[in-house]
Amino acid sequence: MTETTRAQPIPKTATHIRGLDEILEGGLPEGQITAVIGGPGSGKTVLGLEFAYRSALAGEPCIFVSFEERAQVLRRNAMAMGWDLKSLEEADKLFLMDSRPSPDMIRAGDYNLNGLLAILEGKTAAMGAGRLVIDSLDVILRIFEDSVKQRDQIYYLVDWLNEKGLTAIITARSIGENDNLTNHRFLEFATDCLIKMDFRVSGQIATRRLRVVKYRGSSYGSNEYPCIITENGIFLLPISTMGLQQAELGPCISSGQTDIDETLGGGYRRSASILITGSAGTGKTTLLSTFAQAACRRGERVLFINFEESIAAMTSAMVSVNIDLQPYLNDGTLRMLTAMPESMGAEKHFFQAFKAIEQFQPDHVLVDAISATLRIDTRQAAFEYLMRLISTCKERGITSLLSNQLGTSHSVIDEISGLGISSLMDSLLLLRYVSHGPDIRRAFLVIKSRGMAHSSKYHEFTITDNGIRITGPYDISFQAAADQAEIDSPVKARRQKWGDQE
């Protein structure tokens, strides 16, 4: 195509599967074939079934040809995801064709798939169906004994689908069946859109992934997207398709403590993303809880995602600094989401958070602590989890307040940046221990706060039995020279860098 040729967008059929239409930039190619190839358990049947269900639900009749599962099993599995196939079948919007080949079929002479195609021809006409799902191709091809015949059948099928102009999904299994490789190649070649799905287990955590390999006549998201099968079907939330434009910051809201508000230049900004970094015990959870209490008191809804401790452990610890969150948990202004990072994959974690945000519609989301997300899986998975969580909040104008625990193994500068998400942050706060002669005290520094005239000095603070109290500015000259070199200069360098960006 030359540069002067204007690309004509091809017509597309929305799948209404969350996230998939964004990756496909609108949906499946209308009137064309999409091949979905994946190993056992990769979710291709669910993808096909969800397409059929959502089509039928939208009033677009669809036929689902099942070579693999009994219709009854499909209905039951669908019901587990809240999809009532039966009523759509009764309304003649959906037809589940139970076409499992009988194992004791006797062969005597040559045969082909014309019978199946003739049935589909009759049925699509009777229902007015323009959509079809075939699950899965390799099962039906098994009734043909040689590969040449198998390929002929793929050809007939593809040719027939194209002739009828049906929007079709053909699934095919991919793992451990090397003899099918040429068939798959042929299918890949003969179809217009190709999606690959897989199912991997790493570190006892299973993740499914989806990738669009080709899409004739259209651009598409070409990354490998993690996906999960939820109680509502397939869930994909591609990080790269999310809008990253910064939402406008809202008015000032109190951090819950007037002297902290002062150092912040008035408080946090509504809809902002705020990262609070500090070593263990410096008061991150207290700072988050202070905010949660103040917000709940104003009647704002707070979702508190806690990776560190149970609801009971956290609320009782906070009572000792005179922060009682229990009343807000009781009246529903505060919701806690607790999960061990190791308990599930990053996708599940994200989905849980996403679901809570959609259902609960919080004004603020608090996460304690993002450093724990590293225990979910890889650093990349943690980054993606956070990136998507923050983007989800930003899109909805939700304030996000994240704590990040400083470890000892990484460089301070790396950790302050919060797994590399700092560019998304509107405010960065650092809590740290400082030496004060022979004493160790806590100090607080606002490294950046977008759109706010904040203090650029360290402030000492104490955690009293009445919450956090700022005791006054901290004289940095107390700090040992070596300590300064390690911590202060990278902070300054960072500040310089952020200053340049603003």
Next chain:
Amino acid sequence: MIPGDPHHTKTFSEKATRHFILFVVGDEPNSRLARQNMECLCQRADTAIEWELVDVLKDFQTALKHDILATPALVQTAPGPGLTILGNLNDMDRVLGVLGLREPAA
């Protein structure tokens, strides 16, 4: 509906009449062959056969009811339980053997 060959002169054993449906698609080569072979089968079988022909292009409902996938397909409807033979029936000896219709040794 095409009746079975009415011109047979053989005397049949006491076996019950077999009922079949032969599913074909239009007049494609395999379907044509299957029809010819079915007529031949009736002549060679040692049992009375009644069969009907269903062209799936004209009657897909019956094909659906009998779970037809590939064609030609011969389905024994009575006595049950149904038995399906896939293919154009070119392998006549195999069909006779499987169905237990082999002509008695001369």
